[in-house]
Amino acid sequence: MKKISLYMMALLSMMFVACDEDFSTEFVPQTTIPESSFPASAVTVTPSVTSINLVDLMAAETEQPIVIGTISLSAELPQNTILKAEVEISDDASFSKSTTIEANSLADSKEISVMPSALSDAYFNNITKNPAATTLYVRALLYTVTDGSSVAIIGKPGENYFASQSVAFTPLNKVQISPAYYIVGGPNDWATSAANKSIKFSHSDADVYEDPIFTVVFDAASEGDTWFAIGDDEACAAIGAGDWSKLFGVVGGNSQATEGQLDFRYKLGADNSFCVPAGPKKIKVTLNMLEYTFKVEAVNVADAYYLIGGPGEWNAESALTMQFSHSSKDVIEDPVFTYTFESTGSEMWFAFGDKDAIDAVGAGTWNKLFGTKGDSKDLSGSFDRRYNLDGEHSFCVDGAAKFYRFTVNMVEMTYEITPLNFQQYIYEAGVNNGWGSTEQPLYCADGNGTYTGFFYAKEDSWTDGKGAFKFRGAADNWDNGNYGTGTLNEADLTGTLIDDKNSGNIMPQPGFYRADVNLADMTYKLTPINKVYVVGSAVNNDWDNGVEMTYNVEKLCWECDATFTEAGVIKFKGNGTWDTADGNWGGSLDNIINGSNDNIPVSLSGDVHIEFYPLCETKAYATVTAR
Structure with missing residues (x-):
């Protein structure tokens, strides 16, 4: 339970004081609140609210308190003692995610109440920023304050609550976030792109108010600068009616700004479109729609990358012998590069770079290499050029594994290091063998992650005439490796693998194949055996x-x-x-x-x-x- 405050105000004091002596009413928070001697059985709080609509309440000319419950006592409070209250709210009945609000207690009406603004802030900052109407669970905690400073909770701490209730709740819509956003313009015709919404921002599965981050990577214009705006479904629909004012533009009017605030055109009074100068092949845009901020990045991916250090030497000649593997796709379409190296059995330090960075090392300049933004021993994270990192920021592994696979995404600028201790067998599972009900093993002879096996790729009613299978690390389950297709080049039957339960099936033409799988660099090759x-x-x-x-x-x-x-x-x-x-x-x-x-x-x-x-x-x- 997260506390907003535990300061008690004196508004209830005169109602509950056993005598009219003057005493301090300042509430002093304590690390551990003891149980009060005043019995919980002597207190009754009757719930007073069934619905709370903050939109209506906050629109009123004068903010009025929300009455949560009415208090009655069956025993007299001790001398110099008053009651204070807090209200706890949650979005679930178990109060697993909750926060507390200091109550304004009205002495003359014997009521526990909270101010709408305090409730709004507590809900928005601690429960959720989602403005959707929902059920809010409410309960009160009561304390005695004696001589203005001695605080004790009525009932056993964590067990006794008063006026527990659920109410229909409408929070304030402090920030409007749409479920989807699109690039309008860019490499496409403006009106057409608004109509077909072909360049959509990606988003996680979380509620947009819990995760307000949207990202997209799209092609730059084939010639000249790339101009674009950003819109949601409503803005795109408005363009069809000739209204372009609902698109987002750059606050301040600097169209080439790479970071800043965005807002609606109708608020900006101008187009204020975004612009990326000619040069990059791809453009990445990241939005934080809770903060209404943007970041625009030019994306350039080299044709090849090289490891330096690690199992080799820290020089250009050694680096050029350690080139990352890559699929047959264009590097912009598939920006993932992989290099797998054998362990030395002790700590190994390394970096990587493109040909330009390696050539610079040969000339004595090291700051063009890429390094980690985090700790050198992090097995995943993001990276950048050393000249942006103010230091070397090399990567490091402990050497405990037999091999390490180093995977980089040159669009997202992220990396993952996977320690590898290859097992002797992996298994094909597909339509042909009831998805693994009969073992179809592939064998690794030397422990380096290369496996070979033979099997039949069989079609099914849903495979459109193709065979369908995947590889997995265990004979009878998918928990120790679930290797599906990242790519499949049907011309030479080579491809890349993804270890992910959501990876796709490998689907060549039906037939019998020899399969050569390399789990070190996550590639495979199929050889048809027709007779x-x-x-x-x-x-x-x-x-x-x-x-x-x-x-x-x-x-x-x-x-x-x-x-x-x-x-x-x-x-x-x-x-x-x-x-x-x-x-x-x-x-x-x-x-x-x-x-x-x-x-x-x-x-x-x-x-x-x-x-x-x-x-x-x-x-x-x-x-x-x-x-």
């Missing part, structure tokens, strides 16, 4: 074509009927080549390895049925049974 053959001396000594197999989507295996001409050896061959990427499986029936030079011995001859489960290294096997 598999069983070849070898047992198959009439045919090492070229042998017998073509068919994939059984129910059994999750390749299978065929064959006639072995002898009890000899076989291998499995993908796509008709001996390329390991396409599948070149040898070893033994119970331990089949892709890329193995060893042939697989078979003891049967004659008519056989073969089932081949490629899966991954250490998990692949085959069965050969007589027909």
Whole structure:
């Protein structure tokens, strides 16, 4: 319970004093309020209000108190003792989020009351800034004050309340925040952009009065300066009727201001549109609609970034060997870059920069590198150029993990460092295997986060003819890694991964694939395997074509009927080549390895049925049974 004050006024004093002696009525707050000797059973407070409309109350010419309850006593107060009251309010019945207001007690009417302005401030500053009508929960706390200074709460502290009630409550609308805002103009036609509202600010899922921050990143104009304004749905609709005055502009008229106040054009008396001079590819705008402030940032993303320090040296030559990985998308469309490095086992310090910053290091200038805005050992946060940070502000990891993945978003200017201790297996889960009900493992041979496995991408009624799957870190749940698509380049079947329960499914064309997943840099590659053959001396000594197999989507295996001409050896061959990427499986029936030079011995001859489960290294096997 948050206290606004615990100062007691003397307005109730004369009603409750047992004698008329003069004494100080100043209330002195105490760290711990003891329980009063005056019994709670001797006090009755009758609730007096069922609804409170602050809009109406504050519009009155003279502010009048709100009566919360009427007091009656069944026993006489001790000598030189008066009653004081506070009112506690909350937006939920449990009072889990509450605040207290000093009550104005009216001696002549025996009433506990609060001033509308005090209630308004308490609600706005401590409960919520949302002006929506709601239910407000109210209760009173009563104290005795003896000899003007000795304070005690009536009843057990935290247990006894009076006049508990719920009221229909309409707060003041101190700040008007719309649910959505849009860029009008910018790279688009002004009237058209207002009509289609194509550039919308993003916002969290929180109430706009709890989180008043709105952000947007949009393309700069293709030529010249970028001019724009900001509007909500009402402003955009008004433009359709020829009224442009409801848009927001810059207070003060400096259109190129990067930070400042904004307000409606009709209040400013002019357009006062925003302007970003020609140069950047993207523009980022951040609004605080509770404060009516803005920030405009030009966004430029380089084609490449490099780590300096860390596992390498603090020089330009070393940095240029440690380039961040990036998807095949344009860097403005996808501004996320990743670099994964192996730990040294002890503290590692590093920074990063674009080619310009690294070249500057080679020339003896270090302040163009990027550093953290927070503590060097923070695993996430925001960053900026060193010349804006007044110091090095290098990043640091403790070296306890085997690897570290360093991810930067060059539009949002944020970073995340993920300690990595890669497990031996991850698992494919998709339509093909009931989303993981049957294990489809991928194997990491060297602990560096690169996994390989084989599986069939199967379509479903909702996938529009595409296969659908994801990867996860556990065989039977999504809690230890939920790796879905960030991107998928259908031309070469490569893409980036996101570890997030909201990440999308990977959806290539249906078919059987070899999957190479790199959790170090969160990338993957799919290799289609359209055909598999069983070849070898047992198959009439045919090492070229042998017998073509068919994939059984129910059994999750390749299978065929064959006639072995002898009890000899076989291998499995993908796509008709001996390329390991396409599948070149040898070893033994119970331990089949892709890329193995060893042939697989078979003891049967004659008519056989073969089932081949490629899966991954250490998990692949085959069965050969007589027909």
